Structure formats: structure tokens, C-alpha cells
Amino acid sequence: MAQPTAATTTSDGYAEGRTDTETVSRTLATSESGLEVTVFDSIRSISAARWNEVVERSTCGSVFHRYEWLEAIEAGLGKTPRHLVVEKDGNLIGLLPNFVVDIEKTPFRRLSSSYPGFGGPLVTTDVAESLSLLAEAVPELCTGRTVVHQIRGLDTKYMRYNNYLQSEGYEPYRRECxxxxxxxxxxxxxxxxxxxxxxxxxxxxxxxxxxxxxxxxxxxxxxxxxxxxxxxxxxxxxxxxxxxxxxxxxxxxxxxxxxxxxxxxxxxxxxxxxxxxxxxxxxxxxxxxxxxxxxxxxxxxxxxxxxxxxxxxxxxxxxxxxxxxxxxxxxxxxxxxxxxxxxxILVWERGCSPLWKMLKAGRSLYWPHRYE
The missing domain is CATH 3.40.630.30 (Gcn5-related N-acetyltransferase (GNAT))
Incomplete structure (x- = not known):
């Protein structure tokens, strides 16, 4: 994969200074069966046709997962992408779009899938193994001031993943509808x-x-x-x-x-x-x-x-x-x-830092009208 030149490095270990023609990605893991999970720091590093094909084939795919919506967040809002993809024999079979966003009234950040809008994993085949690879990769993206990963599912179709997500340390959080x-x-x-x-x-x-x-x-x-x-x-x-x-x-x-x-x-x-x-x-x-x-x-x-x-x-x-x-x-x-x-609105959160417990306790005081 092509790496950027003349780039600086952020506290999260990623490169800055990339031009639109440069690609920053890294492979995080490869399973024994040959599945490979990679993180991309720009949606533009991936073919729109390949990305949207997975969205359209997935049970949980939506307009908020589409390449064009994610590109608008990246280019129009300046949010930092951390998109995870799973490939099998060179074919894209799984996606987990993510952006690093600020947590209101704190110096901390969260890794969100996705915001604005809704996200969550999309997997077309080898579901259990792909989900496992994606879940294992998330902590590597939560470094520095990024203390939690949040998944915002669009609708009840995401309940199919509830038990799995909770087994991976994600907790349901219900504050919106x-x-x-x-x-x-x-x-x-x-x-x-x-x-x-x-x-x-x-x-x-x-x-x-x-x-x-x-x-x-x-x-x-x-x-x-x-x-x-x-x-x-x-x-x-x-x-x-x-x-x-x-x-x-x-x-x-x-x-x-x-x-x-x-x-x-x-x-x-x-x-x-x-x-x-x-x-x-x-x-x-x-x-x-x-x-x-x-x-x-x-x-x-x-x-x-x-x-x-x-x-x-x-x-x-x-x-x-x-x-x-x-x-x-x-x-x-x-x-x-x-x-x-x-x-x-189905939201799951997984703390990735000891600071998350402290922040979570303070949030319960800041948002008293909370419905689990």
C-alpha cells in the first residue's frame, strides 16, 4: 500500500499532511482462514463501487453507510475517518465505518460508527469471523484522547448483533429515539x-x-x-x-x-x-x-x-x-x-480507556433524563 511522504504523525499514530492522491492504510490482522482486516484513514482510499456493493448486499445497509455520505462527512465536516474493512481473497466482505469526533464539553473523543447519521458493521459472508476481527481491531484505533467506541444502529435490524456486541464488551445506551x-x-x-x-x-x-x-x-x-x-x-x-x-x-x-x-x-x-x-x-x-x-x-x-x-x-x-x-x-x-x-435509537458503547469509566459517571449527572 502506498504511504504518504513528508507527513507528520498524530498522537494516535496516524499520518497527517496527506494529499488527495495519497493513501494511508494499514493491515491490522489476518486470520488463519485468510480474512484480512485493514484500517483506512480516508473513504477515498477505497473504490466507491466496491464499498457500495457491500452496503447494497447487506441486511443492515442504509443510505448512511454509503460511500457518498461518508465522503461528505470527511470532506465537508473535516471529521477524521478510521474505516475498517474485511477482505477475503481480495474481495470486500465487511465494513465498519468510523469517525473520530469530540465528546461534548470534555477534552476527550469517541470513535463513532457513525456520526452524523447511523452506522455499525456490515458483513456479507463469514459473519462471525468478520465481526470478531472488526471487534478485535477497534481498540487499536482508540488511543490518546479517544476513550470509547460507539455504534449507532439505524433500526431494529441491528438487534441481530446485540448479544455478540455485548459479549465483546459493548453496553447498550438508550438516550434518543x-x-x-x-x-x-x-x-x-x-x-x-x-x-x-x-x-x-x-x-x-x-x-x-x-x-x-x-x-x-x-x-x-x-x-x-x-x-x-x-x-x-x-x-x-x-x-x-x-x-x-x-x-x-x-x-x-x-x-x-x-x-x-x-x-x-x-x-x-x-x-x-x-x-x-x-x-x-x-x-x-x-x-x-x-x-x-x-x-x-x-x-x-x-x-x-x-x-x-x-x-x-x-x-x-x-x-x-x-x-x-x-x-x-x-x-x-x-x-x-x-x-x-x-x-x-440503538446505541452500543465500549470503553477503550480507564478514563471512560470516569467520563461515563460524569455523563449520568450531566444528562439526568436517561432511558436505558
Whole structure:
């Protein structure tokens, strides 16, 4: 494998200073049966076609595992990749995408599979041995200030690995949830299953002068969306993503749906949805509706539109995205009103440093509303 020249070394033992044409990887282990596990410090070191083939063949594969999403995190957010792959006779059979990310309000970091979004291992054959190799490789990636490995599974399909993960020292951690709406029941039943407040919001909104448009995925349209998105994130004191991340997402534009709403002829925000054809699901990942248009029920109208759009285009589910598992939370109550089924976000954590126990104890005080 090609190694970088004129590179410096980080405290984690990896090289910096790589150009886009240079590859940094190292083989971590080879089993007696010939399986080989390798760590790559860039998704661009691997063929997109080879990577996505494993995603598409895997039971647990999703849009968040795809090459294009991971490349947007790397290039658009500047997150440090530590992707593990398993090969057999030169064929890619297993993946575990990872990024090194900061742990909020601490000097420490975690190795996350994956963030933003969801991750976890994907294995197409030799499952038990491949999982074992991946699990054994993780501690080698958790050095210095990286004290824990976290797996964020998209849905309950990842329960198939629960017992195995716990046997490898991973502990379940439940703090977030999702509301998932079954689109196959049809719009009439979905509308009837909404709360009175949500139905009233949709009905009142439709009485106004509004228009919802499916926008072309161009940079100017994305920049306009992002300007409002930044304003919304500033208002709620949230950690928004930079424009560079959204620009990188244009490489997967066929898996995006950009909706904008105009009220009384004025731009009133929009949604950027992720289309997960493999799971037949739409993910409500990015919303940008200014507070000025809450009274016009712009959010309810956008949700109503994308639900109808999903039904018309043959999707099975609409995923409202992550929220705190706290019934007192305003976002939780708002999403709950659309009648979706509440599902826990499956997270497993494995400490890789003695410091993790201390950090974990402090976290229980910082986040008192914790649901296991």
C-alpha cells in the first residue's frame, strides 16, 4: 500500500499532511482462514463501487453507510475517518465505518460508527469471523484522547448483533429515539392517526396562500436553504453543519429531496430529505423553517407534503429523525403528534480507556433524563 511522504504523525499514530492522491492504510490482522482486516484513514482510499456493493448486499445497509455520505462527512465536516474493512481473497466482505469526533464539553473523543447519521458493521459472508476481527481491531484505533467506541444502529435490524456486541464488551445506551410513520397504510389513516393539534395545523395552513416546490438540487438553491438553516440553528443554539457539508451532498443528489415553501409569495424555508431506497424510507434529516412562519403552520404543511410524496413514490416509511427520549421535550411532542411509532435509537458503547469509566459517571449527572 502506498504511504504518504513528508507527513507528520498524530498522537494516535496516524499520518497527517496527506494529499488527495495519497493513501494511508494499514493491515491490522489476518486470520488463519485468510480474512484480512485493514484500517483506512480516508473513504477515498477505497473504490466507491466496491464499498457500495457491500452496503447494497447487506441486511443492515442504509443510505448512511454509503460511500457518498461518508465522503461528505470527511470532506465537508473535516471529521477524521478510521474505516475498517474485511477482505477475503481480495474481495470486500465487511465494513465498519468510523469517525473520530469530540465528546461534548470534555477534552476527550469517541470513535463513532457513525456520526452524523447511523452506522455499525456490515458483513456479507463469514459473519462471525468478520465481526470478531472488526471487534478485535477497534481498540487499536482508540488511543490518546479517544476513550470509547460507539455504534449507532439505524433500526431494529441491528438487534441481530446485540448479544455478540455485548459479549465483546459493548453496553447498550438508550438516550434518543425516532418516530417512524408507516406510509403503506395510506394517507387517510395517517391523517386520522395524527393528534388534533397536528391536524388542525395542517387544515389551517392549507387555508392560507402557500406553495410547496420540489427544488432542483443546485448550489444556489442549496445555499438559500442553508442560509435559513443557519438562522434556525442559531436560534435554537444548535450545532449546525457548514455549507461545505451540504455542497458535498450534491454528489448524492439522486438520494436527496429538497422542498421549499412560499407563503404569500415569500420564501418561508424548507426541508432537505434523505431518500433511502434500500430501506424504502425517507429520512427527515434537515429542516429550515424560520420562527416567523410558525403561525402559518409551515412545518406542518411541509411534513404533510413529504408524507404524501412518499406515499405517491412508493416508500414504506417516513422517519422524522432523532430526538431526545423525553416526553417533556418540545421537539419530541411535535413529532409525536404525527402518529408515528416511537423506536429507540440503538446505541452500543465500549470503553477503550480507564478514563471512560470516569467520563461515563460524569455523563449520568450531566444528562439526568436517561432511558436505558
Amino acid at each position: 425516532r418516530f417512524v410513520l408507516d406510509l403503506t397504510q395510506g394517507y387517510g389513516e395517517i391523517y386520522d392517526g395524527m393528534s388534533k393539534t397536528r391536524r388542525r395545523g395542517i387544515d389551517r395552513g392549507t387555508d392560507g396562500d402557500y406553495e410547496i416546490v420540489e427544488e432542483e438540487l443546485t448550489r444556489p438553491n442549496l445555499e438559500r436553504f442553508h442560509r435559513v438553516y443557519e438562522q434556525v440553528m442559531d436560534r435554537v443554539d444548535g450545532d449546525g453543519y457548514p455549507l461545505s457539508f451540504f455542497e458535498r451532498l450534491l454528489d448524492m443528489r439522486e438520494r436527496l429531496l429538497l422542498l421549499t415553501i412560499r407563503i404569500d409569495g415569500e420564501y418561508a424555508g424548507g426541508f432537505l430529505e434523505l431518500l433511502d431506497e434500500q430501506r424504502s424510507s425517507i429520512h427527515g434529516f434537515f429542516a429550515a423553517v424560520p420562527e416567523d412562519y410558525f403561525g402559518d403552520h409551515a412545518s406542518e404543511l411541509l411534513y404533510d407534503y413529504v408524507i404524501r410524496w412518499g406515499i405517491d413514490n412508493g416508500y414504506d416509511t417516513y422517519d422524522f429523525g432523532s430526538t431526545n427520549a423525553n416526553f417533556e421535550n418540545g421537539v419530541f411532542r411535535f413529532k409525536e403528534g404525527f402518529g408515528g411509532r416511537i423506536l429507540p
